[in-house]
Amino acid sequence: MKCSAFAVAIGLMLAPLTAAAADVLPDFDAMGSRKVTFVWERASLKANFGFRDALDAKVVDKVTSGLPWTVVLRAFLIRDGQSAPVALTGQTCRITFDLWDEVYRTEVLTAYGDRKQVAPNLEAAMATCTELRGFVVAHQRVVDHRFRHRLAIVAEVNPISPEMIEQLKRWVSRPAASTQLRPGDALFGSFAGLFMRELGKSDQTIVFRSEARVQGP
Amino acid sequence: MRLRLIATSIAIFWAIGAVASEPTPVQEPHDPASVQAPAPPLPTSASENTAAIEPPVAATPSYVIEHIVVVGNRKTNRRVVERYLPFARGDNLSPDDVRITRARFRLLGTGYFRTVDLSLRKGTRRGAIDLVVNVEERNTIVVNDLWLGLAADASSDGRARPLAGYGGASVSENNFLGTGVGLTGALALADRQLALRARVTDPNLFGSRWVFEFELLHNQARDFFGSRDVLVEGASSARDYASPEYRRTGGSISLGHDIGTSAQAFVGLRVEGITADLPKAASHVYGLEVQPIEFHLFRDNSYLSVLRTGIVYDTRDDASLTGLGTHILGSADVAAGPLGSDYVYAKFSVRAAQYVPLKWNHTIKFEGFVGAVFGNAPLFERFYVGDFTDFLPDRVLDLTFDRRSSPNFLNTSIVEQRYGEYAAKLQVEYRVPLYRGSKALYGADAFASFGFFGVLQQRDLERSITGYNSGSRIPIDMTFNAGARFVFAIGTLQLGVSNFLSFLPVQASQGAAQ
Structure with a gap:
């Protein structure tokens, strides 16, 4: 039940991407670049990369608090000279510290299957989520061998679902604190809700593109 | 359209809602574009440094x-x-x-x-x-409203005065003594006018999801009546306006509850005593006829007891700098003898606003209002023309500050109207976001609005106002405004040109009937 709810949540997060991937992809040219290595395995393009900089003191506090720490990753394969991606794939990784067993439980959800592990320490658990090896990027049929492609990565830490944000807006615009029927009576709600403007869609977002380019097999 | 030059001063209308506290920083969001982290160490296999214990693996604890x-x-x-x-x-x-x-x-x-x-x-x-x-x-003392403005009123002897100031404030402590109960006090002042409000709000009555409110009110108010040639019995000299004074003292209780995630419903009862100092008789020229002035109050002491129900539907994305969504306010009031009321009437009103985002990030707001009063409602429950035009100050805590009529850009009988039993308004507002931030200034919008409204009296339905042709009998006018709206961490500031224009020497005459 929990897994299905989690999967639904992941689906909700990724659904808008598949519908309008180009809309959520940050400016490709403005991204910093990082080392990403590619390998063709059978008919699949796979990538190796990492973003360990997602780990900081706040993350340590968050994870050890016993509440889940989640990274939702999206990888866009973009042909040179184009802005719309030719392929999009994603992964969700979650770390939960088991307060009583004192281990880190990780859960990785991809389109190719789910994987659950137990890590003895945070470093190891973080490696599961932030160091990806053999990450399937695309099938060869969507990669035109005549062109070179680069990979763009968007990794969101503890993203808030659009549904949750919508619900928040309801709460803060109508804080249930007045029965007055005047248009201006939402004022306290509006100012209590100003934090919404400071609230990002995630705790942290890491964006980068591959230094290297890859061609079809 | 006949326009007459009236020398007036320039006024600044400043509507500000402010909070005496800083905004609530919750998290430290990271701008995706700004996160250009240095190249990480070479990716290594998770399995290499993960002492992974392969199945069986327990699910989330x-x-x-x-x-x-x-x-x-x-x-x-x-x-x-x-x-x-x-x-x-x-x-x-x-x-x-x-x-x-x-x-x-x-x-x-x-x-x-x-x-x-x-x-x-x-x-x-x-x-x-x-x-x-x-x-x-955080600090929960909130300045809900601060009213400062200039109006044109009348002196105690009914003589028109070009300029008078008014002001007021509404302040809340929304977490009184840490109980979660809100206390609100409001005050409005003008020449020989005073309005006071004290309100207690419990957003979770007895731990439930019911909102409870109790409010006390007191108004020492006056109003300005008469179109032309005003005669008041007992007055020693001719006057421009009949300016009766009245007092209201009472209180209300109300309950509210959420309906789903986007709506809230209310029901409440307000009881008040009214003492009105009215002239025994007063008349003015209405259209082309001399008619008695109706003050819509009982002389001396009377009581009002009104049951109110209302509903709010709100899907706006932001209450301050709205980009999209719907906001609907609907209410129905009933005052009847069995409730102990001398005033017997029913009042219905609906205000709806739809915010439509445009592709280029601008927003159009369509707003409509329609309301009707049936029966003998007191004047402060009737529809006041100043609440519909941008060129007159709105009522504040039910006080009216301005004696003037609507500008009458369309040369209709609207110039004869002050209060009506029926009112409607359609307005379009175009908003251009100028700035969005997350620090001291949260946003700034330029806006321009344009609309039409009408305020109609029942007596004009029963008998047409004289002196107006068929089309001009319809008491409608247009209104417009343009300016900028700033949302600061300390509140909202709106500056509009209509308030300036209302005091510039361009104003409609007293109507076609003159």
């Missing part, structure tokens, strides 16, 4: 809540925090329960706290945990 611990609440009662938690001692809790995140934001949405963090810690026995709610309180 599940705990039993042993204690709920609230930390950092210096003023707010612990029970107020617990009200917003959907958990209790002994409940099973999974760390990935979405209610944990929801509870955090629900607490932030109260406005009582600057930050809210939830965490778990080991309990005293295996499988048990303490749910720790760490809060940082």
